[in-house]
Amino acid sequence: MLRYLTAGESHGKAMVAIVDGFPAGVSIDSAAIDGELKRRQGGYGRGGRQRIESDQVQVLSGLWRGVTIGSPIALLIENKDYKIDRMDDLDRPRPGHGDLAGAIKHLGSIRGVLERASARETVARVAVGALAKQLLQPLGITCFGYVVQVGPVAIPPTPGTIDQQLQLRSQSVIYSLDPSKDAEVQTLIDSVGKQGDTLGGIVEVQVHGVPFGLGSHTQWDRKLDGRLARAVMSVQAIKGVEIGLGFQVASRRGSQVHDPIQFDPSQIDRPNLGFVRPSNNAGGLEAGMSNSQPIVVRAAKKPISTLAKPLPSVNLGTLQPQQASYERSDICAVAAASCIVENVVAFEIARAIVEKFGGDSLDEIQARWELFHRLARQKLKLSAALGSTNKTD
Numbered sequence: 038m039l040r041y042l043t044a045g046e047s048h049g050k051a052m053v054a055i056v057d058g059f060p061a062g063v064s065i066d067s068a069a070i071d072g073e074l075k076r077r078q079g080g081y082g083r084g085g086r087q088r089i090e091s092d093q094v095q096v097l098s099g100l101w102r103g104v105t106i107g108s109p110i111a112l113l114i115e116n117k118d119y120k121i122d123r124m125d126d127l128d129r130p131r132p133g134h135g136d137l138a139g140a141i142k143h144l145g146s147i148r149g150v151l152e153r154a155s156a157r158e159t160v161a162r163v164a165v166g167a168l169a170k171q172l173l174q175p176l177g178i179t180c181f182g183y184v185v186q187v188g189p190v191a192i193p194p195t196p197g198t199i200d201q202q203l204q205l206r207s208q209s210v211i212y213s214l215d216p217s218k219d220a221e222v223q224t225l226i227d228s229v230g231k232q233g234d235t236l237g238g239i240v241e242v243q244v245h246g247v248p249f250g251l252g253s254h255t256q257w258d259r260k261l262d263g264r265l266a267r268a269v270m271s272v273q274a275i276k277g278v279e280i281g282l283g284f285q286v287a288s289r290r291g292s293q294v295h296d297p298i299q300f301d302p303s304q305i306d307r308p309n310l311g312f313v314r315p316s317n318n319a320g321g322l323e324a325g326m327s328n329s330q331p332i333v334v335r336a337a338k339k340p341i342s343t344l345a346k347p348l349p350s351v352n353l354g355t356l357q358p359q360q361a362s363y364e365r366s367d368i369c370a371v372a373a374a375s376c377i378v379e380n381v382v383a384f385e386i387a388r389a390i391v392e393k394f395g396g397d398s399l400d401e402i403q404a405r406w407e408l409f410h411r412l413a414r415q416k417l418k419l420s421a422a423l424g425s426t427n428k429t430d
């Protein structure tokens with residue numbers, strides 16, 4: 038089983054992750070991981086912390102001559118802003134942060150909670166996802182995320198090939214697929230920031246090249262839609278997750294939601310085995326399994342909870358009403374969230390690949406990938422030859 042844990046406080050020495058169950062034989066490019074870490078630090082609306090950090094991963098174990106050996110992989114990213122022991126506690130919990138619930142839960146300090154609740158932790162998750170992408174890449178699976186809304190401003194993705202969309206994203210200061218909206222979004226973020234307030238938004242992730250059958254319909258905790266939703270919802274400040282059409286399915290008729298099934302024999306050699314869908318409202322997932330169409334996940338991020346113009350709170354020392362504490366903060370981190378959610382999704386896909394195709398090495402996964410597709414093609418041709426008309430419920 039592919040899994041990971043992270044450790045580290047926001048202003049501690051470092052953020053770390055241990056990735057267990059990663060197959061052997063994958064060449065690891067740590068510069069590619071650093072590229073993802075850099076993207077996480079960017080995007081219009083970030084606070085002063087990002088000017089201090091220049092995140093770089095150290096791969097401490099699990100490689101021999103740059104290639105994975107099947108051992109646990111330890112990743113470390115130093116915090117340049119290491120000062121935790123010189124920092125004071127907060128006495129006025131910030132609404133929307135973990136301050137109140139965590140301090141009471143642990144009968145402890147707000148500092149002890151916020152240092153771990155902080156989204157600085159996502160630096161480790163991005164590093165893990167960027168590692169997972171290096172397992173997906175040789176299988177032809179691509180995963181990328183972008184921003185589709187900032188506050189009230191919708192930024193529908195410009196259609197195009199993956200390369201065209203990545204190109205557009207790289208031109209946008211907010212990591213959207215329509216850089217012509219940047220100026221409007223920047224003005225919004227600036228004006229909200231001047232008012233001491235913050236903004237959220239919506240991010241979307243697409244995964245292309247996914248085979249049939251990742252996840253399972255057989256048990257609740259094996260369903261890939263549920264696993265993706267859990268992983269994405271666990272990202273700091275994410276409050277809603279949609280797959281495909283998401284909440285829109287509720288107001289449409291079945292005929293306007295479900296994606297017709299067509300067969301194009303010229304595509305039988307692709308992971309879709311020739312099955313094409315003129316729409317992808319299911320977002321690539323049916324009954325908890327991937328259906329070979331692109332997986333599409335959207336996530337709603339709430340506005341940052343630390344406000345320069347703080348909300349009412351209570352001083353935990355005096356129990357008297359007082360404004361919440363303020364610490365240096367982002368105004369809008371939706372761009373960063375698009376990178377984080379992308380990498381969290383990439384890890385879940387890699388986990389499902391290892392589960393479906395098994396094996397201790399990339400070679401074994403690739404061999405089983407080939408075998409599965411060969412057997413599926415054989416079965417389809419057999420069914421066609423037999424004129425199969427199986428009835429199902």
Ligand SMILES: Cc1cc2nc3c(=O)[nH]c(=O)nc-3n(C[C@H](O)[C@H](O)[C@H](O)COP(=O)(O)O)c2cc1C
Binds near residue numbers: 133154159373
């Ligand atoms: C990329 C990113 C950056 C964030 N930056 C901040 C920040 O600067 N200040 C803050 O108060 N919250 C920030 N947050 C949100 C908090 O980490 C989060 O709201 C808090 O941990 C409470 O968890 P919850 O929102 O999931 O309930 C950020 C979240 C993300 C995804």
